Amino acid sequence: MKADMRLRFSKTGRARFMSHLELLEAFRRCFYRCALPLRFSQGFNPHPLLSAAFPLSVGYAGLDEILDFGVEQYAEPSALPGLLTSRLPEGIAVHRAYIPDTPTSSARWGVYEIFVATTLPPQDFLALFGSPLLIETRSKKTARQINALPLVRAYDCESAEGGLLCRLELSVREPALNPMYIMRALDSRAVCAVTRRGFLREDGRPC
Amino acid sequence: MGFIESFGQRLASIRKPAAYTGGEYGAVMKDLADVRLSVAFCFPDTYDIGMSHLGLQILYGLINSLPHVWCERAFAPRPDMEELLRQSDTPLPSLESGRALRDFDVIAFTLQYELCYTNVLNMLDLGGVPIHARARSGLSPLVIAGGPCALNPEPLTDFIDAFVVGDGEEVTLELMGLLLEAKAQGSDKQTLLRSLSRVEGIYVPASVGDGGPAPVRRRVVADLDTAYFPTRPVVPNTEVVHERVMLELFRGCRRGCRFCQAGWANRPVRAASPATLLTRAKAACEHTGYDEIALTSLSSSDYPHISRLCAELLEYTVPRRVNLSLPSLRADSFSSELSEQTLKVRKSGLTFAPEAGTQRLRDVINKNLTEDELLSACQAAFAGGHGGVKLYFMLGLPTETDEDVSAIAALARKVISRHRSAKGGKAAPPRVSLSVSCFVPKPHTPFQWAEMIHPAEMARRAELLRAQCPRAVTLRWHDPLTSYWEAVLARGGGETGKALEAAWRAGARLDAWSEHFKPRLWQEAFASQGIDPSDYALRARSADEALPWAHIRAGVRARHLWQEYQRALAGVTTPDCAEACSGCGACEGGGKGHES
Numbered sequence: 001m002k003a004d005m006r007l008r009f010s011k012t013g014r015a016r017f018m019s020h021l022e023l024l025e026a027f028r029r030c031f032y033r034c035a036l037p038l039r040f041s042q043g044f045n046p047h048p049l050l051s052a053a054f055p056l057s058v059g060y061a062g063l064d065e066i067l068d069f070g071v072e073q074y075a076e077p078s079a080l081p082g083l084l085t086s087r088l089p090e091g092i093a094v095h096r097a098y099i100p101d102t103p104t105s106s107a108r109w110g111v112y113e114i115f116v117a118t119t120l121p122p123q124d125f126l127a128l129f130g131s132p133l134l135i136e137t138r139s140k141k142t143a144r145q146i147n148a149l150p151l152v153r154a155y156d157c158e159s160a161e162g163g164l165l166c167r168l169e170l171s172v173r174e175p176a177l178n179p180m181y182i183m184r185a186l187d188s189r190a191v192c193a194v195t196r197r198g199f200l201r202e203d204g205r206p207c
Numbered sequence: 208m209g210f211i212e213s214f215g216q217r218l219a220s221i222r223k224p225a226a227y228t229g230g231e232y233g234a235v236m237k238d239l240a241d242v243r244l245s246v247a248f249c250f251p252d253t254y255d256i257g258m259s260h261l262g263l264q265i266l267y268g269l270i271n272s273l274p275h276v277w278c279e280r281a282f283a284p285r286p287d288m289e290e291l292l293r294q295s296d297t298p299l300p301s302l303e304s305g306r307a308l309r310d311f312d313v314i315a316f317t318l319q320y321e322l323c324y325t326n327v328l329n330m331l332d333l334g335g336v337p338i339h340a341r342a343r344s345g346l347s348p349l350v351i352a353g354g355p356c357a358l359n360p361e362p363l364t365d366f367i368d369a370f371v372v373g374d375g376e377e378v379t380l381e382l383m384g385l386l387l388e389a390k391a392q393g394s395d396k397q398t399l400l401r402s403l404s405r406v407e408g409i410y411v412p413a414s415v416g417d418g419g420p421a422p423v424r425r426r427v428v429a430d431l432d433t434a435y436f437p438t439r440p441v442v443p444n445t446e447v448v449h450e451r452v453m454l455e456l457f458r459g460c461r462r463g464c465r466f467c468q469a470g471w472a473n474r475p476v477r478a479a480s481p482a483t484l485l486t487r488a489k490a491a492c493e494h495t496g497y498d499e500i501a502l503t504s505l506s507s508s509d510y511p512h513i514s515r516l517c518a519e520l521l522e523y524t525v526p527r528r529v530n531l532s533l534p535s536l537r538a539d540s541f542s543s544e545l546s547e548q549t550l551k552v553r554k555s556g557l558t559f560a561p562e563a564g565t566q567r568l569r570d571v572i573n574k575n576l577t578e579d580e581l582l583s584a585c586q587a588a589f590a591g592g593h594g595g596v597k598l599y600f601m602l603g604l605p606t607e608t609d610e611d612v613s614a615i616a617a618l619a620r621k622v623i624s625r626h627r628s629a630k631g632g633k634a635a636p637p638r639v640s641l642s643v644s645c646f647v648p649k650p651h652t653p654f655q656w657a658e659m660i661h662p663a664e665m666a667r668r669a670e671l672l673r674a675q676c677p678r679a680v681t682l683r684w685h686d687p688l689t690s691y692w693e694a695v696l697a698r699g700g701g702e703t704g705k706a707l708e709a710a711w712r713a714g715a716r717l718d719a720w721s722e723h724f725k726p727r728l729w730q731e732a733f734a735s736q737g738i739d740p741s742d743y744a745l746r747a748r749s750a751d752e753a754l755p756w757a758h759i760r761a762g763v764r765a766r767h768l769w770q771e772y773q774r775a776l777a778g779v780t781t782p783d784c785a786e787a788c789s790g791c792g793a794c795e796g797g798g799k800g801h802e803s
Contacts (some may be wrong), residue, residue: 019445
């Protein structure tokens with residue numbers, strides 16, 4: 001019996017330097033190792049039905065990421081986390097598997113925790129959100145300045161050993177906001193460690 | 208992994224950071240408290256190249272199968288990572304534990320290509336290890352090197368403590384045993400090197416006396432069925448050149464092409480059985496999750512059970528959407544059945560290597576391939592469903608004339624016309640691509656005495672070919688200057704090490720990559736040492752000249768190589784080993800004929 005399923009997984013430690021496509025390839029190989037045949041798309045160049053929602057930038061950790069996949073045969077969800085995790089690269093762990101009842105687009109906000117190695121006080125971070133929050137976004141060809149404030153649901157900051165610990169809830173749906181733009185506005189040269197803790201729905205409930 | 212934490216998000220700004228962070232599926236982690244001997248296996252090229260190499264996976268798995276020995280990996284960093292390491296004063300770390308190279312007991316390089324030699328020096332320097340063997344007086348780190356380029360180790364003798372010549376599976380275990388013992392006993396480096404120099408297949412430059420180096424016999428693994436094979440290799444986290452299960456069908460080659468170092472220096476032929484290969488293929492597929500199996504060897508279609516093996520493998524691979532590829536095929540042993548078998552899952556490319564355009568020149572190089580055989584193979588491939596074919600040729604082979612060069616273009620035209628015969632006139636034209644490299648006379652081949660053609664003349668011949676090639680053909684050729692420097696280092700003596708060091712100090716890195724290769728640096732480095740590089744590459748050697756690699760005994764008698772050279776110049780072919788024994792000496796004494 002064919003099934004569409006969803007995994008919640010974390011990507012931490014060394015694995016956070018894997019790109020989005022590298023992550024998908026790691027999962028594809030993992031399914032093969034576990035003898036869980038993935039469904040393939042139809043057409044001239046079939047590819048496995050596997051998609052990770054809201055790609056993380058290279059270097060970011062994620063604690064509750066989302067991966068949707070189609071399998072040829074239904075697999076008991078409770079058995080999947082242990083089976084898959086034991087056959088994934090170090091740093092990727094599956095925590096839950098289930099049949100989804102909502103599309104991934106029900107996630108609206110990403111919850112980020114960012115450690116910034118800086119000597120600046122928390123007030124400097126908080127002051128960024130006095131309107132408007134102008135940031136420069138760059139695509140391959142163009143650079144443009146936007147007011148990012150509507151893409152921020154919440155922000156907070158406290159002093160931590162060696163720097164600041166910032167919390168941000170940022171849009172993950174188009175137009176999405178990468179927290180790096182905000183951190184660059186704070187201190188463009190500081191070393192950052194970014195962790196996405198999870199997702200929220202439009203109304204702020206966990207997703 | 209301290210460097211990952213200290214670099215933080217800065218690591219994300221370099222190209223392919225996952226190539227430096229380790230943690231791959233299959234990577235071996237051990238508790239340092241249980242480790243008595245630590246080995247850094249260093250591949251002197253980037254991660255993408257190194258992780259595609261079967262030899263690395265064999266030795267990594269083999270050494271890690273030993274209790275109390277931990278083999279980790281390190282690769283040559285790209286310029287962006289080198290800059291990050293040097294700016295932050297961070298020594299080159301291993302992928303597994305993140306420790307600096309200087310903290311290992313053994314640093315082991317595999318030498319696959321001469322233009323990677325500057326990477327050896329750069330990795331040592333980046334790892335906090337003095338580059339000169341004489342400057343490393345302690346027992347550790349001991350710097351060793353093996354691989355095909357160890358067949359002429361002389362350019363690296365200033366830097367490497369010991370070279371391993373030949374197949375690594377057995378000698379590596381002996382080496383590890385001696386190193387464990389030396390470390391446990393607190394031996395000094397000189398005592399260790401003396402004991403290493405007594406092991407067959409190990410060359411210790413420091414032990415060379417006034418009479419010159421003693422002969423060093425290449426190690427030969429006799430039985431591939433019982434030799435270690437990595438069924439649980441490391442699976443890279445980032446894209447590498449070859450992402451596939453590599454199934455080694457056999458070592459050596461029965462053919463005797465006179466330019467081919469791998470063919471001559473790996474004699475005799477030793478094949479694994481189909482049952483062993485099938486078991487290995489399934490185990491490796493299930494571990495890696497790769498969707499391709501490559502049947503590797505110097506000439507896969509010469510494997511005696513190739514058809515049966517493919518049929519049995521396809522029973523396993525087809526339902527799992529796993530592709531089967533045969534990268535090295537001989538046109539005269541390629542069948543339409545094999546053509547169909549390679550197309551069962553996905554269309555993959557087909558490559559033949561006629562090497563020369565005329566029968567005369569193919570006889571000189573002992574290719575033992577006729578034009579009819581090549582054209583029939585291409586027709587079988589087209590009829591079997593292949594839409595194109597890639598053909599390898601070499602320019603600058605001994606006795607080559609402009610007529611031989613023009614014949615390459617003519618042969619390409621004939622291949623296109625065979626497509627019309629196979630598919631009819633209305634079919635889309637075939638994709639025919641010609642890949643042309645420059646002949647480099649390599650040690651331990653019959654052409655080791657021959658000269659290389661000057662790069663300018665090589666470029667003229669390439670241009671002659673380009674002007675005559677049909678427009679439907681894609682033509683690619685290797686940069687003649689790259690081949691020239693490859694020849695200099697392949698044929699160099701111990702004195703070239705100083706020029707190599709000068710080139711590295713001037714900034715030469717990743718010379719195998721066209722975007723990083725700077726021939727001017729090499730020219731200046733050799734000039735600064737008063738060494739004429741052309742004397743190594745462009746000069747023919749006489750029969751009585753002492754060759755720098757003469758003390759390395761690869762298995763074939765030097766006398767036989769000279770006879771083969773003379774037969775080449777006379778245009779006389781020699782039958783392959785399966786037809787008649789030519790008495791080369793490689794099979795004597797159970798595959799250990801090493802007479803000078």
